[in-house]
Amino acid sequence: MKSGRPKARGLRQTMSDLHIWSGLLLGWLLYAMFLTGSLSYFRQEITQWMLPEAPPPRSVPDAAQAAQRVVDALGRVAAPGSPQWSIALPDARTPIVSAAWRLPQPEDDLLSAMPTLGPSFVPSNAVPVLAPPTLAPVLAPKPVPGQALNESPEGMPEDTLEDMQEDPLDAAPGLAPDPLREPIVEEARFDAVTGERLAGPAGRETQGGDFFYRFHFQFHYLPLQWGRWLAGLAGMFMLVAIVSGVITHKKFFADFFTFRWGQGLRAWLDAHNALSVLALPFHLMIAYTGLVVMMLTYLPWSPDLAFSNGGRGQLAKQMSAFLSVPPRSHVAAPLAPVAPMVRAAQQRWGAHNVARVIVALPGDAGARVVVARGDEQRVSYSPQYMVFDGRTGRLLAVREAVGPAAETRGVLYALHMGRFADGALRWLYFLLGLAGTAMVGTGLVLWTVKRRARLPEPARPYFGFWLVDRLNIAAIAGLPIGIAAMLGANRLLPLGLAQRAAWEIHILFIAWGAALAWAMGRPAKQAWIELLALAAALLALLPIVNALTTDRPLWASLRAGDWVFAGVELALLAFAALHAGLALRVARHRSKEPKAPPRSASPRPSPPALRDPEPQPTLREAAS
Amino acid sequence: MPLPFTFVPALGWRRALRALLRRAPLASRIVAAVLGGYALAALASVAALTLPLWRSERVLIGLLPSFAVYTLAVIWVFAVRSAARAWGGLLVAAVPLGAVALWVWQRTGTA
Numbered sequence: 001m002k003s004g005r006p007k008a009r010g011l012r013q014t015m016s017d018l019h020i021w022s023g024l025l026l027g028w029l030l031y032a033m034f035l036t037g038s039l040s041y042f043r044q045e046i047t048q049w050m051l052p053e054a055p056p057p058r059s060v061p062d063a064a065q066a067a068q069r070v071v072d073a074l075g076r077v078a079a080p081g082s083p084q085w086s087i088a089l090p091d092a093r094t095p096i097v098s099a100a101w102r103l104p105q106p107e108d109d110l111l112s113a114m115p116t117l118g119p120s121f122v123p124s125n126a127v128p129v130l131a132p133p134t135l136a137p138v139l140a141p142k143p144v145p146g147q148a149l150n151e152s153p154e155g156m157p158e159d160t161l162e163d164m165q166e167d168p169l170d171a172a173p174g175l176a177p178d179p180l181r182e183p184i185v186e187e188a189r190f191d192a193v194t195g196e197r198l199a200g201p202a203g204r205e206t207q208g209g210d211f212f213y214r215f216h217f218q219f220h221y222l223p224l225q226w227g228r229w230l231a232g233l234a235g236m237f238m239l240v241a242i243v244s245g246v247i248t249h250k251k252f253f254a255d256f257f258t259f260r261w262g263q264g265l266r267a268w269l270d271a272h273n274a275l276s277v278l279a280l281p282f283h284l285m286i287a288y289t290g291l292v293v294m295m296l297t298y299l300p301w302s303p304d305l306a307f308s309n310g311g312r313g314q315l316a317k318q319m320s321a322f323l324s325v326p327p328r329s330h331v332a333a334p335l336a337p338v339a340p341m342v343r344a345a346q347q348r349w350g351a352h353n354v355a356r357v358i359v360a361l362p363g364d365a366g367a368r369v370v371v372a373r374g375d376e377q378r379v380s381y382s383p384q385y386m387v388f389d390g391r392t393g394r395l396l397a398v399r400e401a402v403g404p405a406a407e408t409r410g411v412l413y414a415l416h417m418g419r420f421a422d423g424a425l426r427w428l429y430f431l432l433g434l435a436g437t438a439m440v441g442t443g444l445v446l447w448t449v450k451r452r453a454r455l456p457e458p459a460r461p462y463f464g465f466w467l468v469d470r471l472n473i474a475a476i477a478g479l480p481i482g483i484a485a486m487l488g489a490n491r492l493l494p495l496g497l498a499q500r501a502a503w504e505i506h507i508l509f510i511a512w513g514a515a516l517a518w519a520m521g522r523p524a525k526q527a528w529i530e531l532l533a534l535a536a537a538l539l540a541l542l543p544i545v546n547a548l549t550t551d552r553p554l555w556a557s558l559r560a561g562d563w564v565f566a567g568v569e570l571a572l573l574a575f576a577a578l579h580a581g582l583a584l585r586v587a588r589h590r591s592k593e594p595k596a597p598p599r600s601a602s603p604r605p606s607p608p609a610l611r612d613p614e615p616q617p618t619l620r621e622a623a624s
Numbered sequence: 625m626p627l628p629f630t631f632v633p634a635l636g637w638r639r640a641l642r643a644l645l646r647r648a649p650l651a652s653r654i655v656a657a658v659l660g661g662y663a664l665a666a667l668a669s670v671a672a673l674t675l676p677l678w679r680s681e682r683v684l685i686g687l688l689p690s691f692a693v694y695t696l697a698v699i700w701v702f703a704v705r706s707a708a709r710a711w712g713g714l715l716v717a718a719v720p721l722g723a724v725a726l727w728v729w730q731r732t733g734t735a
Contacts, residue, residue, distance in 0.1 A: 315683055
């Protein structure tokens with residue numbers, strides 16, 4: 001894309017360049033985002049697999065009873081004076097109750113007028129999420145802090161709000177501790193039937209599938225806002241790559257047929273095209289809606305301007321279950337039973353369609369209880385909830401409608417998250433996500449395949465080529481190794497290990513980093529074969545490790561019809577087979593190029609060339 | 625052990641430097657795409673605040689299409705013949721949006 005003076009270049013040519021470079025530059029991030037995002041569609045199931053002590057659900061627990069039991073338990077467990085509890089009710093996919101509570105902060109008194117559904121929780125509330133409360137952050141990243149301000153703008157200084165807005169969940173102890181920050185939220189899991197807190201041997205410490213979900217949009221080891229901006233940047237690159245790819249496409253086929261770079265290239269192009277074009281609506285939707293999910297983070301200007309003199313709650317109410325709570329009365333009063341409140345919501349929305357209970361100012365006479373609707377029978381995330389007086393149990397308000405623009409956002413949001421999808425539709429989401437992963441992967445490989453043939457000295461390519469080649473190996477073969485290592489660590493790390501949940505994740509990154517080092521130190525073809533084979537082996541080992549370390553081996557799960565456990569392990573075996581197949585194809589691949597000519601001209605000594613006679617054509621025809 | 629790669633492909637350092645200079649218009653386009661596109665999207669979202677709707681609706685209706693604005697700006701920047709045209713096109717779009725946005729900003733500033 002040099003400026004056009006020498007020769008005007010066709011639109012398709014420039015768009016092709018734009019497609020290639022926007023796809024490449026953050027391609028490795030996009031690969032990881034696509035893969036972990038796809039896994040996130042089954043994150044409840046992955047979490048169940050990572051908590052093998054929790055018995056498989058016999059039937060869906062009654063939400064009203066479970067809510068009551070966990071509220072009772074929170075009265076004992078949660079920090080006294082906590083301004084807010086949030087309880088994700090159980091359903092068929094999540095037999096465990098996840099609850100989080102905000103720790104009382106010194107400024108709470110100052111803040112007594114603050115709407116209790118503060119920043120961190122808003123999303124979860126808003127979004128009648130079936131997921132653990134920990135997931136809140138995604139949903140309402142930026143706007144929320146301001147929202148807390150809204151109805152009492154004089155309430156507190158901006159920076160304090162900013163503070164509160166930070167994801168509680170990532171500050172939760174034992175999960176992803178942020179050394180710079182005191183935790184403001186704690187969370188725990190509870191048995192839906194007994195209401196017992198699951199801890200220690202009854203519930204190993206793990207982030208479960210939530211890790212993939214969080215990594216997908218904010219990565220790890222990064223300050224949250226950086227991670228989210230990086231994810232947004234990657235999302236924009238994705239969007240640009242898709243649109244420019246579509247503009248390029250018409251000429252695509254003509255290009256292949258005219259240039260005939262050989263079977264290998266053609267095969268990779270065909271694979272890339274098929275994966276991209278067949279699932280194009282999905283890719284376009286997922287890239288755009290991903291950006292919409294966090295649009296207030298990325299473009300804070302207009303909300304900041306529109307609400308520069310307060311009233312931000314109006315926006316918050318359109319986006320999440322947000323309510324203003326009267327100031328803490330400092331009069332103690334027992335909380336009214338919540339089971340009848342949940343029953344009332346079940347009457348309204350259906351027995352299995354109540355997602356969440358939030359208690360604001362529990363134990364205070366001014367307490368409020370919000371019961372939020374689930375995702376059944378609607379493709380929208382816009383808030384629907386009932387508000388009860390926490391002391392008397394009286395219904396105060398029902399909110400079921402938002403403005404058209406807010407509803408549009410709710411629909412786009414829901415399309416990205418896919419939580420409305422059950423059964424076949426959820427599998428379709430998962431498979432389309434994997435198609436996207438493969439689209440990114442084939443695109444990355446294609447970049448090297450195209451250029452490898454033109455290298456003057458394939459054994460010593462220029463730095464950029466070398467880097468792309470090795471990063472491709474590390475991303476495509478390395479990430480599955482990391483994931484398999486993490487799942488193995490979930491079974492093998494001692495249960496009492498301090499920071500166990502964090503260590504499971506550290507092990508993922510250690511394994512991934514080791515794969516990167518290996519990819520850089522070995523000849524490319526060998527690195528592909530070895531790492532793909534290692535990924536296959538580790539993935540295939542997981543069901544065996546599970547059989548040795550738990551009393552729920554695959555055969556027993558199959559016999560018992562426990563499709564969560566069996567499904568996860570069968571999927572692991574399928575992934576193992578996929579990686580083994582790729583490793584075999586790379587190993588079998590033989591370069592069809594004439595042997596030595598380009599190399600003979602080079603001054604390089606021959607031993608390396610002999611030792612490594614065809615290192616470069618690695619994957620060229622692996623898929624042909 | 626020799627490095628497994630060479631630093632500059634086929635050309636020498638001097639030619640590489642000249643090649644780099646020739647890429648200045650490309651660098652300019654990249655800046656136009658990444659920052660200019662973002663600015664345009666942000667301006668459009670602020671300009672939408674003039675719509676006669678509820679405040680929250682105005683905000684959301686301005687934000688929802690902003691990523692399409694950004695994407696189109698990037699496509700424009702790389703599709704046109706020269707870097708100057710790329711910047712020119714962005715400016716043509718930014719001036720009216722910027723004027724409206726400035727008006728919104730002033731109004732909220734005084735309100």
